[in-house]
Amino acid sequence: MQEQARARRKRSGAQAKDKPQTGEDRLFVEALSRGFKVLEAFSQAPRPMSLAEIASISGIDKSGVQRIVHTLVQLGYLDKQQEGAALGRKLLDRSFDYLRSNPIIQQAVPVLADLRRTVQERVDLSLFDDLTMHYVVRMQSKRDTFYAHLVGRRVPTFCSSGGRSVLSHLPDDQVMDILLRSDRRKLTPRTTVEIDQILARIEEVRTSGYSLAIEEVLVGEVAVAAAVLDRSGVPIGAIHVAGSLAEWAPDDFVARAGPLVSAAAAGLRQF
Known part of the structure; x- marks a missing residue:
């Protein structure tokens, strides 16, 4: 019983850590969150990915992914390649900003x-x-x-x-x-x-x-x-x-x- 209780605590704690509490948070910007989900999808597949692959990993519908990818390409945070979308070099600028600050x-x-x-x-x-x-x-x-x-x-x-x-x-x-x-x-x-x-x-x-x-x-x-x-x-x-x-x-x-x-x-x- 004790081990089962520990397992339940482990699951609930992990869920609380990984899942943003957005229900009553009026300041939370869902559209921005979806953009980061697209970027974070590349942690699962560090290579160029198709829109369908990004949608499957991020949990966002394909039409939504298409708009987000287009926006991130325009901003330089993604690159458009023949094989699909890939992470852009502008992400390194933000990493540099963090490290130096x-x-x-x-x-x-x-x-x-x-x-x-x-x-x-x-x-x-x-x-x-x-x-x-x-x-x-x-x-x-x-x-x-x-x-x-x-x-x-x-x-x-x-x-x-x-x-x-x-x-x-x-x-x-x-x-x-x-x-x-x-x-x-x-x-x-x-x-x-x-x-x-x-x-x-x-x-x-x-x-x-x-x-x-x-x-x-x-x-x-x-x-x-x-x-x-x-x-x-x-x-x-x-x-x-x-x-x-x-x-x-x-x-x-x-x-x-x-x-x-x-x-x-x-x-x-x-x-």
Whole structure:
């Protein structure tokens, strides 16, 4: 019975998070919302799409999609291609605006650059967004993988090194709420998905001050992270250092990166 209750809470919490409360909100602009649904459809299919495909993903009728796509093409947020509509470069302008206007990112970049020079491995900054951690700065190592270069990528809070470092600074009831609402599927064979094991990992972080993840998000990767806190001690993000298991034994990597990433994160506690 308890597990069923938790499942119901997970479903209802996820619905509350994903579904805008528009019924009595007179300020909510439904037409604008439909435009963003069209843009968000491309997260499901990162390629040019036909109007029919966009309509199927967005839940908007085809004639409505046609008008919205035409408008977004005129504004530069979509490109019209032979295969259909594709995301336009003007979206990058808005991403640039966000990155340059965020004070956390402004203050973090020199700290991350110094950490990158010291550890000679990939260094990232992610921001806490409930069920996910959102990468906003990525400084590369000598290894190249496509997704490791991209800002804007999201990874689950429950299994990432940065996510568990953030969870270690939250109250137990908030941690449990996040875990119950998370889609705890395995990203790799080594992803920890059982709640009791995740809670044990979080307790380890509360003792050490940093979080370790071995092949939980990416096969062959070991990552250490520490939470970035605001002036009130509330976690707002995390600094990660990631290395290759082909070059590092986990214990050696932790011994090298753990104290450095903790010091870097502590240096940002001013927001």
